[in-house]
Amino acid sequence: MDLVANFQRQIEQFEELGSPMYADLLRRVVDDYELGGVSSRILAGCEDLPQDYVVALPLLGAVHRMVLEGEAPELAVFYPSVGGEWDPVLGWEAFEQLLSARVPELRSLLSQVPQTNEVGRSIALYGGLLRLLEDMPLPVRLLEIGSSAGLNLRADHYRYLADGESFGPADSPVVFEDAWSGRSLVPAPGLRIAERVGSDVAPVDALSSGGALTLTSYVWPDQAERLERLRGALAIARSVPADVRREDAVSFLRNVELSEGHVTVIWHSVMWFYLRPDEQAEALGLIDALGERATSTAPLAHLRLEHDRRTPDSEVEFLIVLETWPGGSRQVLGSSGAHGLPVRWE
Secondary structure: OOHHHHHHHHHHHHHHOOOHHHHHHHHHHHHHHHOOOHHHHHHOOHHHOOOOOOOHHHHHHHHHHHHHOOOOHHHHOOOHHHOOOOOHHHHHHHHHHHHHHOHHHHHHHOOOOOOOOOHHHHHHHHHHHHHHHHHOOOOEEEEEEOOOOOHHHHHHHOEEEEOOEEEOOOOOOOEEOOOEEEOOOOOOOOOOEEEEEEEEOOOOOOOOHHHHHHHHHOOOOOOHHHHHHHHHHHHHHOOOOOEEEEOOHHHHHHOOOOOOOOEEEEEEEOOHHHOOHHHHHHHHHHHHHHHHOOEOOEOEEEEEEEEEEOOOOOOEEEEEEEEEEOOOEEEEEEEEOOOOOOEEEO
């Protein structure tokens, strides 16, 4: 891996997605790394990682967790997530001092896959569910792969404001203003989710203080709206049960069965690239096989928000795709940003 090129791509992501603090901080990490500073000791060996592994996120997340836990008071004064304000010069000095004091610990945390469980992606999933129910008005069995803490399994308990209408509970602590544009969606006041089950190779317990801390540490500190949504979603998780199992996607899908009188919905968001190509192929094969057994009274849907292409030659987008059985029809419902906003329906 070319670490500098990898970090430069992530800096562009931070700039595009609205985290000037992390963009500035990572530039300084790159400078420090190229000069042989403490960053080079922490990152030693990362050159052997796959080119698409995002090294910056576990590093920054590990430091953010220390700030949230109160273990880095000198750095906390520069982190907006705990009431501080970023200063490019003094903030970097405090960050560098922390790196120097925690080299072994930070090195050990670089292999951890970030667990963001981005709540904003519920917009695409919930809207896709509304589109599905226009044709299949049945109670829903909601099954999610790569579900992290299962916060998106509670998508129907969030409030979405769009087209002059309100979707979801009016008193929800999670509110999405201007949730989507494009094609209008029809509210589904009769929506009933009969089952919420997820799987993840390393699930996070949303009901524990440690789990909440893990999720918060991967939200970028200067993005107040994302932090507020996450905290609201964690509050909802305490009152809306969901079963999240420690299981890989393929093993989970092997045990999925259809249910008479329900539409079984398999959904996922921005997790597909974590699967090896052979795992992706097997997962799709299992879903297709399940679809062949679907009937009009026990249908199946595969709803996903993933990096995808409309055609083999088109650009990569975050596409919202819905496949339904019986019949195996596929349609692109719309597109979204990396964190769910903005969503545009087609």
